Amino acid sequence: RKEVEQDPGPFNVPEGATVAFNCTYSNSASQSFFWYRQDCRKEPKLLMSVYSSGNEDGRFTAQLNRASQYISLLIRDSKLSDSATYLCVVNRRTRHGSSNTGKLIFGQGTTLQVKP
């Protein structure tokens, strides 16, 4: 079983649509959770961290359910510029440091194409 699983999509949506991405992780020792965005052949860029209490950043809402080992991302009022691959990422603590210093484990990514 993959450690981080995502539906690869693609999700093709019209501008203004609301779209939701889901992700599951298999290792309960995972400490920190993130959504990254990756444009074609570019580096991953942090979109937002994900907390159990849920968090919102403008049109983006992320949610973590530790009991179900499930992470979600909701994009409201989607824009053409939201077209990208969205990466679900988990992080485990190392013996040295805090929860953000361990290796990042990436999902395969979910591709979103927003059309006019």
Added chain:
Amino acid sequence: EPEVTQTPSHQVTQMGQEVILRCVPISNHLYFYWYRQILGQKVEFLVSFYNNEISEKSEIFDDQFSVERPDGSNFTLKIRSTKLEDSAMYFCASIGPPYDQPQHFGDGTRLSIL
């Protein structure tokens, strides 16, 4: 905003040759990482480095790979005898202090093995 910088942006090398990929992490950061992404596949962890030693490495990071921090600014990944399957994007990342944000990624080196 400070950035992680990587050079070169694209490296073309003959199979069997050695290659060195270079990274300059953010200046006060203490943890350093290499990841790779084969075309069409997910980003994979290779190695982490802290306090001048490897903290963790993946199964991919075999004896052909090595990392070094030769001075106070550079962090390098060396592949001793490249194979065709080493063709990928290689991303360097670094973190903190503070450690309240996740790793910052460089914009990557595309390695093409011929």
